[in-house]
Amino acid sequence: MGLNPRGKLLLSLTTLLALLSVLGFMTLNVQSEWTFIVQYRGSRLLGMLLVAVTMGLATVVFQTITHNRILTPSLMGFDVLYVLVHALALLLWGTEFGASWPLELRFVFEVAVMVAIALLLFRWLFSDSVRGLHMLILLGMVGGLLFHELADLSLRVFDPSEFSIAQGSRLANFNRINLQLLWVGLAGVVLCGAVLFRLRRQLNVLSLGRDVAINLGVPYSKTVTLLMLVICVLVSISTALVGPMLFFGLLAANLAYWLTGSHQHRWTLPASVLAGVVCLVGGQVLFEHLLNTSLPLAMVIELCGGVLFIALLLRGVKQ
């Protein structure tokens, strides 16, 4: 079962656009040594690509296992949960025991804690009892706000100077990517990507719902737990690199559904990544080099995603 001609055309165009964006980002307005450019722009590019991959994949997979196209890990507060764990972990890093840990190891530890908490929450939210979509959004919003405030509070108590930095980076910022975590992030993304590639056919079956998936022989709770773990790791990587983004995943995933017009993950997963790359890298090229504006890209993307969210909600209400 391939893609229809419209999907093929749109997907090829998106691929082309994504490649052009990457090329433009690396080559436009070059005024200094190439080695410096490659290193400076290359690391930022890698950061943005990682964010595009993580948010796109995490959102599509999350929407598949929760059977809707509105909820995203960010809307359910997963990224703020990571921020909270990060804030609390500062306590540990302040002690003698923790201070010797390298940054990468700290990150891995924080992700592990976050995964454990998120899996427990997920068990509770999506257990046997069925909750309505709007109830879930509400819970996610409230939970997100709670984590947010708790993170603020703990930062303020434990580390006032860190708090002021964290305050400044409340919104994702692509000019201040946490470059120290690039390589561990890349490793995580490759690992998660490999898992999702292996499970792409199971994902198609999972989108039919729990009962049908079990009927067709997919080991449901094992697979969903593994996928949730992958989602948590992906969201943590993205949040650690640039900060929380509420609506970017929603935008990338829904663009992917629209572009491919397909339910098959071998198309929607790569399409979400490509759409994300066009939004992030293409947007950055557009703002930085073509429009010459200092408007923060993240804010504009969030605005677009937010409008899409409201549109999807309204459409859901109509149906």
Added chain:
Amino acid sequence: MIETRGLSKKYQDRLVVDDVSVKISKGGLTSIIGPNGAGKSTLLSMISRLTSMSAGSAEIDGLDVTRTPGPELAKRLSILRQHNESTLRLTVRDLVAFGRFPHSAGRLTDQDQQHIDEAIHYLALDEYQHRHLDELSGGQRQRAYVAMVMCQDTDYVLLDEPLNNIDMHHAVGMMQLLRRAADEKGKTIVVVLHDINFASCYSDHIIAMCAGKLAYQGTSEQIIRSEVLSDIYQIPMQVHELAGQRICVYFR
């Protein structure tokens, strides 16, 4: 053979299925009947491992359903529940093709395509096969899901209230089809039914449940009797023989 031993399901303090031991022999059509809340659907979903059991065990051809690997079981037993709503924009053919997943793990062979064609034809869905599910009527969509289960080509087919929300015309068509699947293809069909007369006219065996317990079981002739049915449903029921079919009258 499907065999349960002391099967129970407890939600908090409420026993929904209470110590049910039953044998459903291979072949033929078995109906599960009983009032609302008798535990029929829960029994069916425990046998098909959709719901975890609180106590007891269920076996399909000697394979314990909780311990047998999912893919292995999916080649022997299929289950279709009442509510099948998907947010996906799938065509009928896409949906039916999913029925081959246990056999080909998503990589469709020519042989799989044949099975898909056959299932679509069996459910008379040929002209709709490239339509999207959300463009179909409730009855057609129900048939598409049954086609998926048929395409799975398992020895045991379990259906939870397949006649829900479909009109008489399609209900009769569905029951005839299930009867044919049992007679021609030698499948073992187990259905939860609310319409007692459909159970009477199409079943070989009937299992009656009441308040979570197994109340009666036997051949259609043994169960479709006024004293048995009056006891199950707690209303006076008369059974009349009309045109060779045993029909229950209970409306006034």
